[in-house]
Amino acid sequence: MRKVSLLPIHIATLAVCVLLAASVAHGQMVTSSKQKFVFKDADGNTDSAEIVTKYASKKIVQPFAKIDPSIDPKLCRAATIAEERAHAHSREQCWHYVKEALLASGAVSSRPDTVNAKDAASELVNKYGFKKLPVRDPYKAPVGSVLVYNNKKGAGHVEIRTKNGFASDFRSKVPSPRPLIGVYSKM
Secondary structure: OOOOOOHHHHHHHHHHHHHHHHHHHHHHHHHHOOOEEEEEOOOOOEEEEEOOOOOOOOOOOOOOOOOOOOOOHHHHHHHHHHHHHOEOOOOOOHHHHHHHHHHHHOOOOOOOOOOOHHHHHHHHHHHHOOEEEOOOOHHHOOOOOEEEEOOOOOOOEEEEEOOOOEEOOEEEOOOOOOOEEEEEEOO
């Protein structure tokens, strides 16, 4: 009669017991930690993450912009064009992009000449018939209006108010933090 070695049977039994004990311990770890979710990452290492029990969304502080019917509809088109052409991040060409949007929409008859964004206000008023609106809060600027900002050591910043936020060479939900020179529009 052939002798059967008990060693492989003992090793298999021991492996099953270790796996069973590990899974029970893992289950206890998951149930005992109510604030952590335990998982294995791509490398096979055990990791954990906090469990979110309450969702605290940011409230909309500033609502969507309003379309003012007294403003030239070409400016609303300029806002749409600016938003479509804008990038996710600044290319430091805000005035260039705003000029192109104003020209493409027909809001201005020729391309503005000024180089610095902070000089846009005077050129828009003197050459293209824009008027400074009595608005000091960028969020209250009507869709299509041009917001001009100043900073002491730079070219400034220009953006167009869109329905969802602000656009120049990039899109943003919030206005520029620079000091606002004014909000300009055509009636």
